Amino acid sequence: MSIRIWGRPTSARTQKVLLALAELGLPFELTLASGTMGAHGHVAKGNEAFGVVDTPDYRAMNPNGTVPTILDDGFVLWESNAILQYLAMKYDPDRFYGSDIGRFASAARWIMWENNELIPPMHNLVKHTIRLPEDQRDPEIAAASRAALGRAWGIVDTQLSRTRHIASDSWSYGDIPMTIRVHRWALLAGVDALSPTLARYYAEVSARPSFDAIRDPAMHLAG
Incomplete structure (x- = not known):
């Protein structure tokens, strides 16, 4: 079933x-x-x-x-x-966190962080640049959201300079939300807005066969 x-x-x-x-x-x-x-x-x-x-x-x-x-x-x-x-x-605990409690906890930390630090500003940015009618968009909210995202991506960039994936050197379920966020950011801001570290990560996660499930730009930029 x-x-x-x-x-x-x-x-x-x-x-x-x-x-x-x-x-x-x-x-x-x-x-x-x-x-x-x-x-x-x-x-x-x-x-x-x-x-x-x-x-x-x-x-x-x-x-x-x-x-x-x-x-x-x-x-x-x-x-x-x-x-x-x-x-x-x-x-599939082996694929998703290596059947290792430490990697599970590290991935859990990052999916919670994504929920708190990436979702709100990205939601507001999409809302005030795409989804709301033009006369309801607030440029100040959009600008503040971009600034908050810049700070958050700096934290991700630092982590990815230490480990190949977000929770460790191996892929984990913690990379699922981050894959969606970096893809959406590349579509919103342009691939050139990605740091070399983020660009490396984006190239790797977008090469996974599963990426086709969320690849379509219309899934991220729909208004």
Whole structure:
């Protein structure tokens, strides 16, 4: 039986699950769900959201009404980072963290850091340059977001000058969120905006076969 996912391909948090499943080669069934975006773009531009997230059945699974949510053999789980760790531990601990508790913890640290330090400014940057109608965009918020991202990428750059991948020299599930973020940043700011270290990392992670699951620029730049 395949894993069921509720989410939207333009959601970076949903993309974490899609990329993990691509790494694992697991079949899945995706149900489009979102309170903010639909097939034609963001609700702020007058578009209709995919919905589903406000239905009683969905709220019984995920009381937050957020995406993604998965159903795996009767087990329901929400929160993208928790889903990453679940998939890693259940399906391939050796591939996802070398079956090593130290590498697991290091990867956990970085996915939490990404959630706190990269997601908010990148979300605001996309919102105030792409997703909101032009008359609702705030250039000051966009500029502050770019500055915050610059500082955050400096931390990532330092780490990647010490280890080949984000949690260690070997690939881990911690690289899944970072792959999505560096790809989105390259699309937003241009590959030339990447430092040599980040460019090296981007070239490596984008060469993985699983990268095709999140490669499409429309998944990251949809308005």
